[in-house]
Amino acid sequence: MAARHATPLQALLVDERFDGDIYPHEPMARHTTYRIGGPARFFVRVGSVGALTRLIAVCEEEGVPWVAVGRGSNLLVADEGYPGVVVSLGRDFRTLRVDEEAGRFYAGAGVMLSAVVQEAFRRSLAGLEFAVGTPGTVGGAIAMNAGSRDEWIGSRVVSVTTLAPGRGLVRRAGDEVAWGYRSSSLPADEVVVECELAAEKADPFYIRGKMEANLAKRKKTQPMSEPSCGSVFRNPEGGSAAALIEGLGLKGAQVGGAQVSQAHANFIVNTGEATARDVRDLIALIQGKVEEAHGVKLAPEVRFLGFE
Known part of the structure; x- marks a missing residue:
């Protein structure tokens, strides 16, 4: 395809200077x-905040749908696929720094949450034990406030930095975010890039x-050895979806190859x-x-991508 006929997105994705x-x-x-x-349509692993900013700006400008994903641990993608750009956070988003004296973790959104839990254990820092065995990334965990009914990651967030389309980086204190059961008030179109966690x-x-x-x-009560997305439904108020x-x-x-x-x-x-x-x-x-x-409409916790 001649460069002059390429869309801005296609031009960006063939640009050798693009960090992705x-x-x-x-x-x-x-x-x-x-x-x-x-x-x-495109799966793009971006290596830096600059590349993420450029990619999202071009998608927004062209009206191309985009979505940021971590390890896809609560994601169901349609068999037909997704007609837009799936963004994955690479190199610069996978750094983890620890201030042991202050009990602080500075984690990129692409870091595996399990890696933070293991690092906390190695340094005798408590507060993240509830997340042991959780398969996702830090960014995904924060966006959906991963945890149990009694403990969740939002309660450990000192600050969170996101990339907001058209505005750039936005830093919020943990107490500026409303943390709900399996939810947070972070805008859906912002991408978590880094956070500070307390232990x-x-x-x-x-x-x-x-x-x-x-x-x-977890091993006793969950099917750890079979592919799943974790919990499918949110627990209804005062009740248990599983029950x-x-x-x-x-x-x-x-149904077919899917089984409760x-x-x-x-x-x-x-x-x-x-x-x-x-x-x-x-x-x-x-x-x-x-x-x-029971007259109860169970709300899915899994995210659907590419469905009508």
């Missing part, structure tokens, strides 16, 4: 923990004990050949049966 790796028509099954998903010195045996107990509970689903005898229910886990009723696993449609149809089946029996 570009994968056209990249299967998203390679980038989700479900191992499901058709091709993204405190503690006995390493205490930290190890909490980590081992949390991991043992409602299990109470209706839906453990083991199957025998280990945990709020997990839908890919038994090997599941399509996104299988998962979506099973979600709809569960929602219908729970609403019919």
